[in-house]
Amino acid sequence: MTLSDKQLELIEEIGIYHENNGFQPAVARVMGLLLVSDKPELTFEEISETLNISKSATSNALNMLLNTGHIEYTTFHGDRKRYFRIKSSNWRDLFNKKMEDLGKLNDILKRVLEVRKRDNPIYDEKLQYFISFLDYLKTQLPNLIEQWEKENEKQKA
């Protein structure tokens, strides 16, 4: 498989994005490739060869991405190869994970307020403020998503 310069460039950018989110470099490149590839589904061999990573690195990356639900595969009758693709539900998941992360932060911060004993309550105020914002965000986000879905329907109609 050959890729255009733009595709190669994008794979690197997507790679760096995912590296910053805690993925290993090779794993991040596999995500990039599956995303920018003209073909939506690629085999183990295609991935390994196109990205120039060893079979072991490819195996590890694919299994990691399968386990974390980022990709999936199909097979075809009379063909032992697996055809990997990005899980399309993955987008919503990715967004949800970011939001969950904020939730985790919020939980920690609430415990901070419980545990530390500051003489002057002024020091707690800003933190309380942020916590309550995150709580508000959590309640309002579903509404926002609903609203957007409505808008989207309108546009289609």
Added chain:
Amino acid sequence: MTLSDKQLELIEEIGIYHENNGFQPAVARVMGLLLVSDKPELTFEEISETLNISKSATSNALNMLLNTGHIEYTTFHGDRKRYFRIKSSNWRDLFNKKMEDLGKLNDILKRVLEVRKRDNPIYDEKLQYFISFLDYLKTQLPNLIEQWEKENEKQKA
């Protein structure tokens, strides 16, 4: 300075949270300490001793956090020590950074759609859907924040 078990535990949790966000372990622990400490401001020495990290690690961590605007310090007349504390504006910044990151992702995804050539447009649809959601989120987030600020005013009154 002595910390309760709960405080020590929280420092580790905050540490792990920040490590996942790309901070070095020692840096992440310093953030944790400044957050859970009963005293809002701590000296270099207190930080170094309480966390049991070397002077150089402490120096690096504090300078890194100063440079990235996560902490700040005050001084007092006739006292050469600096008193470090978490920048309170930091909370909003932290949230903004997460949102910026989603914006970055969105930019990349838009370019993906431009660059890859998939025969079947069905494969582009879900991605387009996600992109338009992120766009919508970007327009609506300021409103949401404004709304929350209003609610907050009401509560105070």
Added chain:
DNA sequence: AATTTGGTTCTGTAAATTATAAACTAACGG
């Protein structure tokens, strides 16, 4: 039953990260 295909698992290692200890420096106090 031997070989090929489509991987997986194990071992070694280069490179990067993280932290330490010790030497150093700049400011102040006596």
Added chain:
DNA sequence: CCGTTAGTTTATAATTTACAGAACCAAATT
């Protein structure tokens, strides 16, 4: 100007990570 305090810088040690290469394995093919 000598010692102490408050840190910084440098050199280096320890740990972790990320991957390649090779051996390995199970299913299908010849």
